Amino acid sequence: MTQIKQKIADKMKQEYDIIVVGAGPAGSMAARFAAEQGVSVLMLEKDRDVGYPVRCGEAISKAGVEEFIPSDDKWIAARISKFSFNAPDGTEVIIEFGDAGYVLERRIFDYELARTAAEAGAEILTRAYVNGLLFDSDGKVSGVKYEFNGEQKELKAKIVIAADGVESRVGRWAGLKTHIDFRDMESAVQITAANIPVDQNTLYFYFGKDVAPNGYFWIFPKGHNKANIGLGVSGIIGKKKSAQSFLDDFMNKHYPNAPVLTKIAGGVPCSITLEKISAPGIMLVGDAARQVNPLSGGGIASGMIGGSIAGRIAGEAIKMNKLEHILTYDKAWHDRLGKRHEIFNRIKEGIYNFSDEKFNSIAHSILKIPVEKRTLGKVFTTALMNNPSLLVDIAKVFVI
Amino acid sequence: MSDTEIKYRMAKTGKLMIEILPDKCDFCGCCVGVCPEDAIELKEAEIFIIDPRCTNCAKCVWSCPIEVIKFNKNGVEI
Numbered sequence: 001m002t003q004i005k006q007k008i009a010d011k012m013k014q015e016y017d018i019i020v021v022g023a024g025p026a027g028s029m030a031a032r033f034a035a036e037q038g039v040s041v042l043m044l045e046k047d048r049d050v051g052y053p054v055r056c057g058e059a060i061s062k063a064g065v066e067e068f069i070p071s072d073d074k075w076i077a078a079r080i081s082k083f084s085f086n087a088p089d090g091t092e093v094i095i096e097f098g099d100a101g102y103v104l105e106r107r108i109f110d111y112e113l114a115r116t117a118a119e120a121g122a123e124i125l126t127r128a129y130v131n132g133l134l135f136d137s138d139g140k141v142s143g144v145k146y147e148f149n150g151e152q153k154e155l156k157a158k159i160v161i162a163a164d165g166v167e168s169r170v171g172r173w174a175g176l177k178t179h180i181d182f183r184d185m186e187s188a189v190q191i192t193a194a195n196i197p198v199d200q201n202t203l204y205f206y207f208g209k210d211v212a213p214n215g216y217f218w219i220f221p222k223g224h225n226k227a228n229i230g231l232g233v234s235g236i237i238g239k240k241k242s243a244q245s246f247l248d249d250f251m252n253k254h255y256p257n258a259p260v261l262t263k264i265a266g267g268v269p270c271s272i273t274l275e276k277i278s279a280p281g282i283m284l285v286g287d288a289a290r291q292v293n294p295l296s297g298g299g300i301a302s303g304m305i306g307g308s309i310a311g312r313i314a315g316e317a318i319k320m321n322k323l324e325h326i327l328t329y330d331k332a333w334h335d336r337l338g339k340r341h342e343i344f345n346r347i348k349e350g351i352y353n354f355s356d357e358k359f360n361s362i363a364h365s366i367l368k369i370p371v372e373k374r375t376l377g378k379v380f381t382t383a384l385m386n387n388p389s390l391l392v393d394i395a396k397v398f399v400i
Numbered sequence: 401m402s403d404t405e406i407k408y409r410m411a412k413t414g415k416l417m418i419e420i421l422p423d424k425c426d427f428c429g430c431c432v433g434v435c436p437e438d439a440i441e442l443k444e445a446e447i448f449i450i451d452p453r454c455t456n457c458a459k460c461v462w463s464c465p466i467e468v469i470k471f472n473k474n475g476v477e478i
Contacts, residue, residue, distance in 0.1 A: 047444050055428055129443050147443075167432035167442060182434040187465035232464035235434060235463040265465040267430030 012123065012155075016042045017318045018311075019144055019157035021130045021170050023050045026286025026303035027163030028113040029068060033311030034161075035120035039318040042145060042155070043117060044128040051110025055266030056300070057190065057228050059203055059220050064246035064301025068308070069116060075109040076102045077222040081213050082199045083376075087363035088208030088356040095374050103203075103220045103228065104300070115302075133173045133282075140323075141281030159314045159326060161283045163307060166267040176276050180290060182235030186215050186297055189243040190230025191251070193258040197225055208356045213237050213251060215297075216240045226261065232268050232297060234352075249349075269287040270294040272345045273338045283310045291337070295344035295351075302337055305341065309333055383395040408425035408475040411454040413435070418454055418461065420447055424468040431460035431469055 020031045023045035031043040047053075059080065065071060080101045085093045118124060125148070132145035134154060143156035162170035166185075168178035198204060198221055206217040217231040229251070233243050243265075251258065269290045277284040285291065286303035293302055309332050317325035354362075366374065366382050409416040420431075420440075425447050432440045440452035440460065461469045 005453065093456075127444070165429060167429040169438060172438050179436050179438075180433050182459040182463045185430060185434050185463050187430050187463045189465040233465075235459065238464070239462040242467045244467060265426040265428040265430070267428055267433050267463065267465070269433060 006302070009194040009227065012042065012125070013040060015156040016040045017157065018159045018161060018314050019044065019155060020161045020163055021144065022163035022165055022288070023114055023124060024110060024163060024165060024303065025113055025300050026291070027161070028110070028117045028309035029304045029307030030161045030163055030285050030311035030314070031117035031122035032120045032307045035117060035122040037315030037319055037320050039315050041122040043122055043124045044130055044144070045126045046129045048127050050114045050124070050126065051107045053264055054106040055264055056106050057218055057220050057230060058104040058106050059101060060104060060298065060300045062099060065102065068304050069112060075105045075112060077105045078103040078200050080201065080203055084202050084204045085363065086204065086206045087359045088210065089360045091360060091363040091367065093363050093366045093379070094371065095379060096371065097377060103277070105220055130164070130170060133170065139280065140277070143349045158318060159281055159283065160324060161285060161310055161314060162288050163285045165287045166269055171282065172283045173290060174279055174282040176274065176279055176284065178274060178284070178288065180269045180271055184231030184269060186268040186270050187235060187238050187243050188230055188232035188266045188268055189247050189323060190228055190264055190266070191247070191260045192222065192226060192262040193255065193260050194226050194229050195258050196227040196229065196255060198227060207359045212246060214352050217250060218247070268292060268299065270297055270348065272342050273333065276330065277333060278326050281323065282325055283309045283329055285315060291333070293344055294341055295348045305337055306333055309336060407478040409451050409478055411451055411456050413417065413455045416451050416454060417456045417475055418449055418458065419470045419472050419476045420449060421468045421470065422447055424466070425455050426466060428465065430463045430465060432465045435461045
């Protein structure tokens with residue numbers, strides 16, 4: 001095995017146009033959209049596997065997926081047509097959609113995304129741990145330092161795309177401010193359990209100070225009564241009580257005997273995008289750029305979008321032989337999603353301050369809307385009517 | 401053993417007071433993301449504090465979802 005890996009490493013080029021660090025959805029899309037333009041791309045992954053371990057609730061909208069890959073049963077664990085929002089007093093609000101989205105099998109899904117990058121011409125190397133950057137004399141990022149097979153190595157690249165996830169150290173080494181305020185970090189823990197008899201087409205969300213203050217608790221079905229069950233809490237809550245402890249309480253109360261198939265910890269950076277996501281020779285994508293939707297905590301679709309934009313611009317920059325072109329990425333991202341995330345973030349901050357009573361009263365008013373007329377927009381408007389100060393905040397965002 | 405014989409790990413701001421319990425760690429990266437000093441090294445299944453960078457700010461402790469980072473005000477022994 002080691003010999004095979006060594007041969008792979010020996011066959012690698014001495015220099016690449018673009019090196020992508022991290023092979024999650026954002027990294028794979030960056031690699032693919034760059035490689036599609038005929039430039040040389042290498043994607044490095046620190047773990048032995050692409051797509052594993054899965055640190056994710058795995059829910060995504062159908063549209064979010066299909067912008068990049070046709071739907072395929074082999075990575076769809078459940079098809080989602082309903083949301084169930086549960087207030088602290090137990091009031092359940094159901095919203096029905098048509099063919100809204102999926103709960104994914106990320107370990108297969110991520111593989112398939114990486115495959116599309118490989119088909120476009122990108123090379124991939126796993127178990128390659130990037131631990132530093134190379135710089136030109138003028139301070140431009142010019143490659144990576146990495147550990148592979150116990151050896152410290154270096155590789156030059158014209159552009160490095162950092163898709164290194166929540167840690168986001170690569171960007172830091174390039175001088176970008178990537179560390180996230182602990183209040184915006186949703187520290188999460190999730191189990192995949194069996195024998196959870198919930199509707200297999202519904203995403204369940206639970207709110208309130210007992211289950212997940214400053215965040216939410218979720219049950220996402222994965223077919224055959226398997227489900228992802230977890231929660232995220234802000235560091236400000238974690239000071240007093242950890243995500244793990246909230247999860248234990250919920251499981252003891254509701255599913256004390258459920259067999260646990262997987263347990264995983266993870267961090268979801270729920271903030272606006274970093275102020276700068278590109279600098280000479282480097283671009284940041286996905287969680288590393290803080291491109292997660294700060295309201296929902298969803299980061300697969302937005303990460304793929306960020307990755308695709310960065311990959312396309314990086315490829316163009318190489319072809320035009322104009323590396324400063326990569327600095328247009330910040331605006332391109334901001335126009336596509338970054339701006340919207342700023343609005344979502346304001347809403348999130350409003351919801352963070354909701355008391356249990358507020359959640360209950362909102363749920364009660366929404367229940368008055370007949371199910372067939374209950375769109376997410378209507379629900380949202382109702383929530384706003386209950387909280388005029390939030391409305392002012394949102395109005396401000398639109399006016400500015 | 402008297403207190404003077406105990407050797408402590410040294411952070412940037414004095415005795416290191418942050419302790420990661422690697423056997424219990426899930427290597428998720430929350431702590432790395434919130435660390436203002438880039439003082440945590442995280443590989444596939446290996447994690448440690450880079451002592452001279454740590455300022456004992458404890459943000460990693462608060463953001464750990466599974467309580468594997470401890471704040472030890474007496475200092476972490478070598």
